Amino acid sequence: MQFHxxxxxxxxxxxxxxGIFVFAISGALLAVRKxxxxxGIAVLAEVTALGGxxxxxxxxxxxxxxxxxxxxxxxxxxxxxxxxxxxxPHVERIQVGVNVFDAAGLGLFCVTGTTKAYDYGLxxxxxxxxxLATAVGGGVLRDVLANETPSLLRWDRDLYxxxxxxxxxxxxxxxxxxxxxxxxxxFAVITAFVLRLLAMRFHWRxxxxxxxxxxxxxx
Amino acid sequence: MQFHxxxxxxxxxxxxxxGIFVFAISGALLAVRKxxxxxGIAVLAEVTALGGxxxxxxxxxxxxxxxxxxxxxxxxxxxxxxxxxxxxPHVERIQVGVNVFDAAGLGLFCVTGTTKAYDYGLxxxxxxxxxLATAVGGGVLRDVLANETPSLLRWDRDLYxxxxxxxxxxxxxxxxxxxxxxxxxxFAVITAFVLRLLAMRFHWRxxxxxxxxxxxxxx
Amino acid sequence: MQFHxxxxxxxxxxxxxxGIFVFAISGALLAVRKxxxxxGIAVLAEVTALGGxxxxxxxxxxxxxxxxxxxxxxxxxxxxxxxxxxxxPHVERIQVGVNVFDAAGLGLFCVTGTTKAYDYGLxxxxxxxxxLATAVGGGVLRDVLANETPSLLRWDRDLYxxxxxxxxxxxxxxxxxxxxxxxxxxFAVITAFVLRLLAMRFHWRxxxxxxxxxxxxxx
Numbered sequence: 001m002q003f004h005x006x007x008x009x010x011x012x013x014x015x016x017x018x019g020i021f022v023f024a025i026s027g028a029l030l031a032v033r034k035x036x037x038x039x040g041i042a043v044l045a046e047v048t049a050l051g052g053x054x055x056x057x058x059x060x061x062x063x064x065x066x067x068x069x070x071x072x073x074x075x076x077x078x079x080x081x082x083x084x085x086x087x088x089p090h091v092e093r094i095q096v097g098v099n100v101f102d103a104a105g106l107g108l109f110c111v112t113g114t115t116k117a118y119d120y121g122l123x124x125x126x127x128x129x130x131x132l133a134t135a136v137g138g139g140v141l142r143d144v145l146a147n148e149t150p151s152l153l154r155w156d157r158d159l160y161x162x163x164x165x166x167x168x169x170x171x172x173x174x175x176x177x178x179x180x181x182x183x184x185x186x187f188a189v190i191t192a193f194v195l196r197l198l199a200m201r202f203h204w205r206x207x208x209x210x211x212x213x214x215x216x217x218x219x
Numbered sequence: 220m221q222f223h224x225x226x227x228x229x230x231x232x233x234x235x236x237x238g239i240f241v242f243a244i245s246g247a248l249l250a251v252r253k254x255x256x257x258x259g260i261a262v263l264a265e266v267t268a269l270g271g272x273x274x275x276x277x278x279x280x281x282x283x284x285x286x287x288x289x290x291x292x293x294x295x296x297x298x299x300x301x302x303x304x305x306x307x308p309h310v311e312r313i314q315v316g317v318n319v320f321d322a323a324g325l326g327l328f329c330v331t332g333t334t335k336a337y338d339y340g341l342x343x344x345x346x347x348x349x350x351l352a353t354a355v356g357g358g359v360l361r362d363v364l365a366n367e368t369p370s371l372l373r374w375d376r377d378l379y380x381x382x383x384x385x386x387x388x389x390x391x392x393x394x395x396x397x398x399x400x401x402x403x404x405x406f407a408v409i410t411a412f413v414l415r416l417l418a419m420r421f422h423w424r425x426x427x428x429x430x431x432x433x434x435x436x437x438x
Numbered sequence: 439m440q441f442h443x444x445x446x447x448x449x450x451x452x453x454x455x456x457g458i459f460v461f462a463i464s465g466a467l468l469a470v471r472k473x474x475x476x477x478g479i480a481v482l483a484e485v486t487a488l489g490g491x492x493x494x495x496x497x498x499x500x501x502x503x504x505x506x507x508x509x510x511x512x513x514x515x516x517x518x519x520x521x522x523x524x525x526x527p528h529v530e531r532i533q534v535g536v537n538v539f540d541a542a543g544l545g546l547f548c549v550t551g552t553t554k555a556y557d558y559g560l561x562x563x564x565x566x567x568x569x570l571a572t573a574v575g576g577g578v579l580r581d582v583l584a585n586e587t588p589s590l591l592r593w594d595r596d597l598y599x600x601x602x603x604x605x606x607x608x609x610x611x612x613x614x615x616x617x618x619x620x621x622x623x624x625f626a627v628i629t630a631f632v633l634r635l636l637a638m639r640f641h642w643r644x645x646x647x648x649x650x651x652x653x654x655x656x657x
Binding site: 058059060061120121122123125126129130140144147148149150152153154155161162205206207208209210 | 469470472473474475476477478479481482492496499501502503506507509512522523524526582583584585
């Protein structure tokens with residue numbers, strides 16, 4: 001039995017497509033802000049949505065990656081790009097909604113990424129790492145392509161990695177104690193999702209280095 | 220029969236080396252403009268020339284990638300780097316010539332990238348995507364390493380992705396309707412090549428998002 | 439017999455962990471300078487320490503990469519990140535010591551990277567390239583993620599690639615002439631290490647392009 005097909009295939013696929021869609025929206029919106037043209041918007045939407053899973057699949061040897069074998073995974077970001085292209089002031093106005101969906105994508109991908117890596121024979125710690133990479137990798141590629149410092153790494157952004165780390169850790173603990181069920185998987189998704197929502201609501205941030213003396217300009 | 224060996228091997232290899240050479244020139248010239256040293260010039264030439272095919276090969280599971288199994292593919296960018304190192308004002312003066320060759324490389328790689336991906340069992344849409352990635356991936360890596368916004372994504376650059384998309388699409392349509400021959404392949408190469416030349420000649424550009432309100436500084 | 443297990447496994451492993459640790463320190467210090475939070479410090483430490491080997495393993499098809507199969511390789515950068523987080527002014531004060539260890543990591547990784555690639559069936563030139571990529575890849579990823587121009591490519595940095603190229607070339611010459619022993623491997627490590635120390639001591643730099651006319655601002 002493969003854990004990453006834990007939910008029924010159709011439920012899993014629907015959840016994946018929703019996560020891909022909201023990640024694509026965030027990539028397309030950054031592309032609009034960076035003044036890219038319509039193809040730049042589409043490329044950034046694709047990379048943001050599929051990049052995390054692509055990194056995971058290449059590392060665990062699951063080639064060709066799911067991003068290239070499922071047409072729905074490929075078309076979804078294009079739809080998101082079109083939507084942003086025509087309606088972006090409205091999409092921006094509903095930024096709160098986008099953030100909520102993005103948090104849902106984060107929670108979902110950290111769980112499915114972890115279970116897929118474990119299915120491919122990786123250890124528990126490595127699986128959790130790849131779960132984290134699945135959840136945040138697309139956003140990092142998005143920021144690198146847009147020539148911005150990855151918001152994942154910046155201290156002045158609300159916690160993003162921690163919810164995904166918590167979700168991935170819950171999954172590997174469940175695997176370790178033989179308790180991974182659809183229920184516990186779903187609970188891990190929801191925990192990561194809610195933690196991210198709380199981090200945004202209360203502007204939780206992680207500390208910077210102690211005794212920090214700025215040796216480069218603040219940015 | 221493998222489509223990506225459609226042309227006779229020696230013709231195919233010669234075309235590949237020409238494409239690699241002109242892409243390497245564009246990487247080396249950017250390195251000179253960025254003030255890199257001779258090793259930086261060589262690295263950027265290699266990455267620009269081989270990066271697109273490398274990304275494709277890693278994704279389709281064709282490892283070790285062609286870039287590491289064919290000595291000619293590796294040495295060619297070094298020759299381009301040396302040429303630019305010693306003669307770059309002259310190379311810059313013939314920028315028009317470089318652009319023409321770069322357009323030829325774009326046309327060639329979008330076609331061979333698509334057919335190689337299809338040979339490795341990917342679907343038609345995925346093959347076309349990987350053809351596009353083969354053609355433009357090296358240039359994106361070049362710009363990321365040089366810490367510039369990828370010119371592929373910028374609205375103020377002449378169309379670059381579209382000719383490659385057209386060429387790759389022609390190839391998958393030919394495959395779909397069982398009409399891929401050296402003649403039709405060559406026609407796809409030439410179509411992409413000519414479209415790129417026209418885009419440069421008439422400064423064709425793609426639109427930006429509708430109702431764009433600049434939310435970051437123009438760049 | 440696999441060359442990359444040439445040293446006794448425990449010696450090899452200890453050397454690897456030392457190299458990983460010092461590379462991680464350099465990543466963590468850059469993260470502090472860039473004002474990243476504690477997770478950004480950890481991510482940059484991991485990427486810097488493991489990125490070069492990861493690139494090599496994905497390219498030669500050694501998946502899952504060693505970085506994900508050896509817990510020690512994963513935990514070491516976290517310890518380095520913690521150390522820098524709490525003690526970074528002290529770590530910076532001993533920058534000279536960090537540079538010496540980084541040079542040791544460079545020498546070690548160019549040799550082990552080359553032998554591992556050769557073990558996986560790559561040719562001599564390709565193996566040397568991948569040895570170089572193993573040694574310098576992590577630092578390039580570090581700089582790209584931190585949104586800086588890779589110091590590998592900049593002319594105003596002391597020679598970094600050359601010592602690794604020399605070490606990797608010595609290894610492939612030894613393989614070619616059937617003379618690769620622990621002694622000659624160790625000699626290659628030490629040669630690269632000492633060359634890098636000398637480059638730092640005497641500020642050896644590589645030339646920029648001849649007749650360079652600055653066409654962009656100096657940076």
